[in-house]
Amino acid sequence: MEALFNEWLWQERYWLPPGIGWKDTEMKEDEGHFPLPRDLICTLPLALVFIVLRFVFERIIAIPLSRFLGVKDRIQIQVSPVPELEAFYKYKSRRPSKSEVVGLVKQCDLTERKIQTWFKNRRNQDRPSKTKKFCxxxxxxxxxxxxFTAGLSSLINTSWLWDQKECWRGYPKQPVSDTHYWYYMLEMGFYLSLILTFSRDxxxxDSKWQLxxxxxxxxxxxxxxCxxxxxxxxxxxxxHDxxxxxxxLAKMFHYAVWKRTSESLFVVFAVVFLVTRLVVLPCRLIHTTLLVSMEFYQPFxxxxxxxxxxxVLQVLHIIWGRDIVRMAFKFLFSGKIEGDERSDTESEDDEEGEGGDAEDEENRMNSKLTPLANDSVLNNLTNQRSVNNRLPKAR
Structure with a gap:
């Protein structure tokens, strides 16, 4: 297996510039450590360690912190058990069509309205709580x-942080320090843990884009x-960090309903994101990997x-950047941020849970109708029902 691996995958032409072989990358012990593929094996157990740490962190630190900041979960209506509807919900669809509702009416002897209400409450019952989102x-x-703190402290004195040409000087025979090795392993282990827990998060x-x-x-x-x-x-x-x-942090304060703090942090995030992901990354880092690197070696x-x-990563940044700019325009014209379109806006089921909730819907409608409520004409139309009955056109 090792011979097959070396013959097909670990070929020099895949991993090294033309004219350079594996012997050219060999280093003595006093010269440093050259990165090898087997080093990445430790990232899988690290991912499992991160999952365990997350479980402990959420229960010991995150949940008490959420209570301290005032995160409150809405009371969810527990639906009455209806075996036919529960089976349809689990195995067919969480959102039955009108024809399917008619068929369920015959099976359960319930009205269409009661069946639609049951499915709505059942979806809300599966909706994750604010405490879970906060954690x-x-x-x-x-x-x-x-x-970010550890990475910045380890790179602040390196030459390639300030001059990207230094990333390629002496390539590929560049030793990796122990600090940078562990920075790499921990980052990869963390993202592996996010993939492993993706189905439960x-x-x-934008969950598909996040994955x-x-x-x-x-x-x-x-x-x-490698x-x-x-x-x-x-x-x-x-x-990225x-x-x-x-x-x-902005999302945490959003779930705690610290509105001004959350909005201020979102503005700071938007500025940092747009500068780092849409300016620095393409103009400095992608530029140096595409063009500057060819001054030191031939492409392979x-x-x-x-x-x-x-x-590919930059395309995702452009998609998220578009959404962030859209949110910024909403903030400028309406004076408030309704949600982070990049990743804080939940899926369709979640939107119904938070946006489709009767209390939330009423609050949104009240906020939109508040200016109209002071209109004397509207007051006359709503208070004088007898006049409205006689004047359908005005109604």
């Missing part, structure tokens, strides 16, 4: 903040390590594959 975001906030409007982002990130980290694109990889990870922890398979992954 998920607080865990991500803790990791991103620690990762809160489903959001694609996590998978792309894992491939990007793994391949960049091809010794470690220096550029460190800069890309640091750039610089805005992610701000977004998670790893060059094309790594840049392709970076471009």
């Amino acid at each position: 998920e975001e607080s865990w991500k906030f803790a990791f991103y903040l620690i990762a 809160v489903k959001r409007k 694609m982002h996590h998978i792309t990130t894992v491939f990007l980290i793994a391949f960049s390590y 091809a010794n694109y470690v220096r550029v990889g460190l800069l890309v990870m640091l750039l 610089s805005s992610d922890y701000i977004l998670e 398979f790893g060059y094309y594959f790594f840049n392709a992954l970076l471009l």
